[in-house]
Amino acid sequence: MNPEYVRHKPGTRVTATMVAKHAGVSVATVSLVVNDKFRGRVSPANVAKVRESIAELGYVVDRVASSLSKGSSDLIILIAPDISNPYFAGVIAGIKEVLADRYQLLLSVTDGGELPRAQEIKASLEFRPSALLIFAPNESFVLDVRGHAPMVLIDAPGMEHVAPTINIGIDSSAHLLRNHLMELGHRSFGYLDSVTGSRTFTLRREALMGELIASGGREPSPTDVQSVVEVDAACQAFLTAWPQWDAEGVTCVICATDIQAYGVIKGARELGLRIPEDLSVASFDNLSYSSISSPALTSVELPSIDLGRAAATHALALIEGDEVAVTHQVFAGELYVRESTGRPSR
Incomplete structure (x- = not known):
């Protein structure tokens, strides 16, 4: 190794040529190693030299240049609303478990409460991603970005005709929650929805409230x-709605997400309401916090890790040119009954 190449000036971009000189190999060899194409073409000793040089010099692959030469980059882009929602941590974990170190995952996040728009991710598409994973989109957005890269849709009911789609079996989940709440004796329900307006939230509400109303x-x-x-x-939304809900005998509030349920519990405490004696609260997601919140939250688990794994598996198949029919893979939810729901006191 030549130590003078380690001592490059701070802020100077390390190039493949510098790595090659440092390792004592050709630039072509460096390219084969960084692009994971060295098997059977580069000796294990030279692979080790290149990797050691990359680590010492802090070399970062120019992925834009690489994508120009290959036609696509090694990036897979996850497009999702409001990544601050802890639910997406499970989706991301499932995706990365499948991708491992074969592809880099890039997150493209829209503003909270808004559906993505094609112009918002234009800069990301310039990286020529190998695939797009799109969470809870509307159809117009999908049609706008179609053609830029293979795509898989996550939690996008009704769009199975557009691309491979990984969905949640919301009807079975709604049935489980309906049975639990009706058996407790609840008959009047408030519902706190998300402002996103995506089809998945609309169907979640329609399925559950339809079940409850059909049961009395x-x-x-x-x-x-x-x-x-x-x-x-x-x-705040709960505090605004509660006077009318209270007057009409609401004994249970159902929320589109666990995060919103935490807000309802906070508001109920401010009003001096006991949970679940005065008001039961239930929701969808079953975040890890929900089992240790006070009170612990009754919630329908939406299998985030399974969704991520399945989406990444379909994406890899598309990238590798396998025949992937437009599919509709469904994962069922599971109800976790905890302290936030009980028999109404009135």
């Missing part, structure tokens, strides 16, 4: 209570 339950006014997926916003 009712949804009093106001029926259009919404908030962004954030604790304080959900708390």
Whole structure:
């Protein structure tokens, strides 16, 4: 090794040529190693030299240049709304478990409570991604970005005709929660929805409230209570709706997400309501916090890790040119009953 190449000036970009000189190999050899094409073409000793030089020099691959030469980069882009929602941590973990070190995952995040727009991810598409994973989009967005790269849709019911789609079996999940709440004796339900307006949230509400009403339950006014997926916003939405809900005998509030349920619990405490004696609260997601919140939250688990794994598996198949029919893979949810739901006191 030549130590003079280690002592490059701070801020100077390390090039493949510098790595090659440092390792005592050709630039072509460096390219084979960094692009994971060295098997059977570069000796193990030279692979080790190149990797050691990369580590010492802090070399970073120019992925834009690489994508120009190959036609696509080694990036897979996950497009999702409001990545601050802890639910996405499970989705990302599932994706990365499948991708391992074969591809880099790039996150493209829209503003909280908003559906993605094609112009917002234009810069990301310039990296020529190998695939797009799109969470809870609307169809117009999917049609706008189609053709830039193979795509897999996650939690996008109704769009199975557009691309491979990984969905949640919301009907079975709604049935489980309906049975639990009706058996406890609840008949009047408030619903706190997300402002996103994506089809997955719409179907989640329709499935559950349809089940409850068909079983003798009712949804009093106001029926259009919404908030962004954030604790304080959900708390305020609940406090605004509660006087009318209280007057009409609501004994249970159901939330589109666990985060919003935490906000409802906060608001109920501010009003001096006991949970679950005065008000039961249930929701969807089953985040890890929900088992240790106070009270622990009754929630329908939406299998985030499984969704991520399945989406990444389909994406790899598309990238590798395998025949992948437009599929609709469904994962069922599971109900976790905890302290936040109980028999109504009135």
